[in-house]
Amino acid sequence: MKFLHTADWHIGRKLNGFSLLEEQQAAFLEIMAIAKKEQVDGIVIAGDLYDRSIPSVEAVALFNEMMVEMNLKANYPILAISGNHDSATRLETGSPWLKTQDFHLHTQLSQAFEPVEILDTQFYLLPYFEPFHARQYFGDDSLRDIQSSMKLVIQKMKESFNPKKQQVLVSHFFAAGATKSESETTLEVGGLDSVPIDMLLDFDYVALGHLHYKNAITKTEKVQYSGALLKYSLSEEKQEKGVRIIELSEKKLKNTFVEIKPLRDVKRLEASFKELTDPNFYDQVEREDYLAITLTDTTVISNAIHELRHIYPHLISLERTQNERIRGEKAKKEADFVQLKPEELLKKYYQEVTDKELTKKQVQWLEAAMIETGAEK
Amino acid sequence: MKFLHTADWHIGRKLNGFSLLEEQQAAFLEIMAIAKKEQVDGIVIAGDLYDRSIPSVEAVALFNEMMVEMNLKANYPILAISGNHDSATRLETGSPWLKTQDFHLHTQLSQAFEPVEILDTQFYLLPYFEPFHARQYFGDDSLRDIQSSMKLVIQKMKESFNPKKQQVLVSHFFAAGATKSESETTLEVGGLDSVPIDMLLDFDYVALGHLHYKNAITKTEKVQYSGALLKYSLSEEKQEKGVRIIELSEKKLKNTFVEIKPLRDVKRLEASFKELTDPNFYDQVEREDYLAITLTDTTVISNAIHELRHIYPHLISLERTQNERIRGEKAKKEADFVQLKPEELLKKYYQEVTDKELTKKQVQWLEAAMIETGAEK
Numbered sequence: 070m071k072f073l074h075t076a077d078w079h080i081g082r083k084l085n086g087f088s089l090l091e092e093q094q095a096a097f098l099e100i101m102a103i104a105k106k107e108q109v110d111g112i113v114i115a116g117d118l119y120d121r122s123i124p125s126v127e128a129v130a131l132f133n134e135m136m137v138e139m140n141l142k143a144n145y146p147i148l149a150i151s152g153n154h155d156s157a158t159r160l161e162t163g164s165p166w167l168k169t170q171d172f173h174l175h176t177q178l179s180q181a182f183e184p185v186e187i188l189d190t191q192f193y194l195l196p197y198f199e200p201f202h203a204r205q206y207f208g209d210d211s212l213r214d215i216q217s218s219m220k221l222v223i224q225k226m227k228e229s230f231n232p233k234k235q236q237v238l239v240s241h242f243f244a245a246g247a248t249k250s251e252s253e254t255t256l257e258v259g260g261l262d263s264v265p266i267d268m269l270l271d272f273d274y275v276a277l278g279h280l281h282y283k284n285a286i287t288k289t290e291k292v293q294y295s296g297a298l299l300k301y302s303l304s305e306e307k308q309e310k311g312v313r314i315i316e317l318s319e320k321k322l323k324n325t326f327v328e329i330k331p332l333r334d335v336k337r338l339e340a341s342f343k344e345l346t347d348p349n350f351y352d353q354v355e356r357e358d359y360l361a362i363t364l365t366d367t368t369v370i371s372n373a374i375h376e377l378r379h380i381y382p383h384l385i386s387l388e389r390t391q392n393e394r395i396r397g398e399k400a401k402k403e404a405d406f407v408q409l410k411p412e413e414l415l416k417k418y419y420q421e422v423t424d425k426e427l428t429k430k431q432v433q434w435l436e437a438a439m440i441e442t443g444a445e446k
Numbered sequence: 447m448k449f450l451h452t453a454d455w456h457i458g459r460k461l462n463g464f465s466l467l468e469e470q471q472a473a474f475l476e477i478m479a480i481a482k483k484e485q486v487d488g489i490v491i492a493g494d495l496y497d498r499s500i501p502s503v504e505a506v507a508l509f510n511e512m513m514v515e516m517n518l519k520a521n522y523p524i525l526a527i528s529g530n531h532d533s534a535t536r537l538e539t540g541s542p543w544l545k546t547q548d549f550h551l552h553t554q555l556s557q558a559f560e561p562v563e564i565l566d567t568q569f570y571l572l573p574y575f576e577p578f579h580a581r582q583y584f585g586d587d588s589l590r591d592i593q594s595s596m597k598l599v600i601q602k603m604k605e606s607f608n609p610k611k612q613q614v615l616v617s618h619f620f621a622a623g624a625t626k627s628e629s630e631t632t633l634e635v636g637g638l639d640s641v642p643i644d645m646l647l648d649f650d651y652v653a654l655g656h657l658h659y660k661n662a663i664t665k666t667e668k669v670q671y672s673g674a675l676l677k678y679s680l681s682e683e684k685q686e687k688g689v690r691i692i693e694l695s696e697k698k699l700k701n702t703f704v705e706i707k708p709l710r711d712v713k714r715l716e717a718s719f720k721e722l723t724d725p726n727f728y729d730q731v732e733r734e735d736y737l738a739i740t741l742t743d744t745t746v747i748s749n750a751i752h753e754l755r756h757i758y759p760h761l762i763s764l765e766r767t768q769n770e771r772i773r774g775e776k777a778k779k780e781a782d783f784v785q786l787k788p789e790e791l792l793k794k795y796y797q798e799v800t801d802k803e804l805t806k807k808q809v810q811w812l813e814a815a816m817i818e819t820g821a822e823k
Contacts, residue, residue: 123500126535133539141542158507163540165518170543 076278081128115278116152453655458505492655493529
């Protein structure tokens with residue numbers, strides 16, 4: 070089994086007001102070229118096909134076109150799920166007919182337990198879901214977080230594991246210990262709604278979507294994000310984007326990342342206004358890229374943004390060096406904050422509000438409470 | 447060939463704030479029962495499947511369910527088009543896959559010219575379109591109205607008429623001379639954007655959508671509206687709703703209307719407040735219906751609407767007899783106005799504004815201009 074793993078297309082996404090439909094179409098054509106060159110047996114799309122639950126009509130038109138290209142024209146079996154950005158019900162439209170042409174698009178938790186078999190591999194397509202759906206599906210009102218829900222989900226999947234076949238899980242969640250970037254929607258605080266990687270090791274490969282950074286998981290080759298289709302925020306500036314080519318043969322895994330160069334890149338540019346407006350400077354720059362410009366000048370420049378837009382049509386932001394530094398520090402502080410464990414968060418909060426530290430007794434209470442709610446295991 | 451002709455489902459439509467999804471689902475189940483009883487060879491849906499270009503997620507869920515029932519479960523070939531209320535692009539999603547199971551859903555003008563052949567009949571599925579689309583498709587910039595566009599459309603369709611087969615047109619427009627009711631979106635003023643029935647007589651049957659009144663066309667049995675799925679406004683109060691069963695055999699037509707009783711009817715009720723709140727009165731009334739109540743009282747009744755809602759939970763309006771009479775006269779005047787021909791409209795307008803009548807010369811100019819722009823032919 071050889072398949073292409075991609076995710077987080079976010080069709081219809083905008084970058085600081087600029088439509089990225091052209092870039093998305095170009096990247097999609099690259100994917101098709103890679104699939105052809107690598108002679109894959111199928112294409113896995115691990116959620117967030119659209120950027121919004123109600124995509125624009127232009128986004129729908131592009132995605133409709135992509136679907137036809139992939140499946141009806143190029144004849145690839147498609148293994149896809151809905152992500153947290155997709156509306157499961159809207160995306161579901163037509164899916165029972167898609168299935169007749171080997172286009173498997175799962176949008177409901179209940180669909181996850183019947184594997185799609187292609188060649189020697191069982192694909193379990195688990196769409197993004199909330200604890201609420203798991204409570205409904207399993208009839209278990211105690212399921213209050215993704216972690217405990219996933220335990221039951223995986224347990225149930227294992228019942229249909231065929232020992233003669235390989236098993237691949239396709240899903241869309243935050244794997245505990247992974248590194249986030251700015252452009253993903255926060256799904257959780259602390260560890261309750263993330264899934265520990267150790268829970269996933271019975272699969273021969275786990276094709277994930279949700280995080281946009283392809284190297285978000287370093288712990289094992291078997292559980293991986295493909296990363297997003299494009300750089301969807303400036304924080305992803307340095308991230309290589311592309312797809313994974315996964316080869317599974319007798320449970321042995323080969324995982325190769327293939328880069329896709331975007332139609333227009335997302336980059337930072339730091340220079341003085343004089344340099345930026347000098348042909349000798351800007352002729353060396355990919356002026357069509359999405360550029361976040363930091364001006365090194367300290368004096369007032371009237372109408373800088375207007376003039377720079379003439380030279381750099383896809384200017385996405387304009388900052389001053391000094392402001393940039395302050396903003397960076399603030400952002401770092403916020404990021405540090407979000408990454409705290411719940412008990413650390415509570416300790417910090419108590420200290421900020423009361424100016425005192427938790428007493429030893431209070432810490433004990435807190436720890437007991439955390440164990441009780443299952444936050445720490 | 448025996449088929450069921452329905453149209454104007456308007457899934458997701460509301461009636462004075464009340465969701466009609468339950469009524470729509472019940473009516474759909476009636477349609478399925480009729481199709482089964484009549485043993486039809488297919489189901490024609492002549493546009494306005496949804497009420498809005500972006501239907502609610504509940505409307506999408508219901509329509510998805512209906513699609514599966516009709517086609518995948520009951521195995522009927524489906525012949526459907528988009529109407530002016532549908533978003534062609536959104537509705538198009540998945541349609542190339544639907545087609546593989548004989549679910550033909552046309553949303554683009556370009557799809558109208560390849561007939562879908564079922565048994566002895568060629569179905570031409572012409573979705574709602576605007577003159578702009580005809581200009582693009584035919585590369586003819588002179589096409590400024592539906593009438594002249596339709597001439598080319600029908601001409602082109604005729605090229606593929608198979609004399610050994612019967613021809614059915616499925617479309618969604620205002621047929622000239624038809625009677626409108628309140629709840630259709632006005633597509634035109636005067637006669638420019640309506641299609642004369644005489645243009646359509648080369649088809650053995652024309653299954654229309656758009657007008658909600660099943661008897662809107664009295665001129666010929668060959669060109670008919672099915673009417674809407676339900677009563678979608680109070681003005682449709684007296685209209686029977688249902689579907690047509692069309693039998694075509696050797697170009698001979700049998701056209702039977704089958705009524706569908708709604709889950710909750712739309713009705714007027716005129717009585718005094720005392721009567722309306724008297725069990726002897728209201729036990730004789732279908733209190734669950736959507737009721738437009740006219741109070742015959744002349745005195746002030748405080749909080750009447752609140753008290754009546756307790757007895758009549760689907761109260762859609764509350765009027766006084768006198769106000770009702772004034773409103774009726776005003777509405778009639780407006781309706782008369784809309785039905786005027788463009789030249790009559792201009793004459794009336796001129797008179798209202800200047801207090802004079804058009805001179806003989808001015809009338810001549812007007813007539814020449816009307817001929818020139820193709821308004822009168």
